[in-house]
Amino acid sequence: MTDLRARVERVVREVVAELTASGALRPGPAPETVGSRTPLVAANWKMHKTAAEARTFVAKLRLSDGVETVLCPPAVLLPVLAAALPPGNPVRLGAQNVHFEAQGAFTGEHSCAMLRDAGATYVVVGHSERRSLFGETDHDVARKAAAALRAGLRPIVCVGERLAERESGATFRVLRAQLTASLAGLGLPSPDPATLVVAYEPVWAIGTGRNATAAQAQEALAFLRDRLAELFGHAWTRGVRLLYGGSATAKNAPELAAQPDVDGFLVGGASLDPAAFGAILAATAAARRGREAG
Numbered sequence: 001m002t003d004l005r006a007r008v009e010r011v012v013r014e015v016v017a018e019l020t021a022s023g024a025l026r027p028g029p030a031p032e033t034v035g036s037r038t039p040l041v042a043a044n045w046k047m048h049k050t051a052a053e054a055r056t057f058v059a060k061l062r063l064s065d066g067v068e069t070v071l072c073p074p075a076v077l078l079p080v081l082a083a084a085l086p087p088g089n090p091v092r093l094g095a096q097n098v099h100f101e102a103q104g105a106f107t108g109e110h111s112c113a114m115l116r117d118a119g120a121t122y123v124v125v126g127h128s129e130r131r132s133l134f135g136e137t138d139h140d141v142a143r144k145a146a147a148a149l150r151a152g153l154r155p156i157v158c159v160g161e162r163l164a165e166r167e168s169g170a171t172f173r174v175l176r177a178q179l180t181a182s183l184a185g186l187g188l189p190s191p192d193p194a195t196l197v198v199a200y201e202p203v204w205a206i207g208t209g210r211n212a213t214a215a216q217a218q219e220a221l222a223f224l225r226d227r228l229a230e231l232f233g234h235a236w237t238r239g240v241r242l243l244y245g246g247s248a249t250a251k252n253a254p255e256l257a258a259q260p261d262v263d264g265f266l267v268g269g270a271s272l273d274p275a276a277f278g279a280i281l282a283a284t285a286a287a288r289r290g291r292e293a294g
């Protein structure tokens with residue numbers, strides 16, 4: 001029954017997208033670019049930190065008001081962080097990967113329910129390292145995102161083009177294809193647009209020290225928001241947080257965060273140091289205040 005419902009929803013979305021693309025179905029007014037979306041900054045620790053290092057990080061981290069902070073440690077550290085965070089603190093935890101099945105003979109994997117038990121609210125799916133090093137396809141990503149949503153975990157779905165794709169002018173074709181395929185079959189829109197986060201992570205910017213310019217990030221995220229609106233409607237998409245990821249630092253965060261469609265960051269390298277990560281949180285909060293004031 002769930003499968004049937006997902007298939008029907010997918011077909012309806014595809015028909016709406018085709019009619020919209022052909023001009024037969026005119027989209028509603030363009031979404032406001034500065035909405036009531038709470039900025040979100042997520043730390044992707046990848047395969048770094050011991051339990052002791054994780055505790056030290058939490059003790060040193062300075063949060064910023066008005067920014068949702070998410071820490072995505074290796075899965076074994078989720079309970080460690082959950083215990084280390086003071087009661088009532090606003091930090092949320094996320095996992096870096098999940099298996100789409102609920103249980104079974106999948107050595108080395110974790111289910112959504114296990115990650116929730118361990119303290120996760122979010123889960124990163126489709127990170128480019130999972131795609132390139134572990135062979136994950138858009139279809140896998142879609143299954144993971146759907147399983148996460150069904151289980152009450154919020155997927156942070158990553159998409160991004162490779163350098164050769166950018167240089168050959170294929171960026172937007174790649175982003176459209178990845179986004180559509182990675183979200184295929186989700187039971188969206190849900191009542192709460194905060195259940196989905198999309199991260200634009202150009203592969204050439206991840207871990208390279210070469211970030212996208214503010215203009216490149218804005219252009220890609222505005223494009224992704226438009227595609228999401230085609231799939232799920234403008235009103236709902238207006239509430240979805242879109243992140244930029246790729247060599248984000250305290251230095252480049254202010255300009256990036258000032259862009260109207262940048263709702264925060266997915267941060268790798270700079271998230272390992274509490275001072276550097278705290279500075280990105282502060283820059284994001286300041287940019288949001290600036291946008292609201294201006």
Ligand code: PEP
Pocket residue numbers: 044127201205206207208209245246247248266267268269270
């Ligand atoms: C990432 O791994 O998602 C990432 C953006 O890494 P970095 O910030 O190191 O480029």
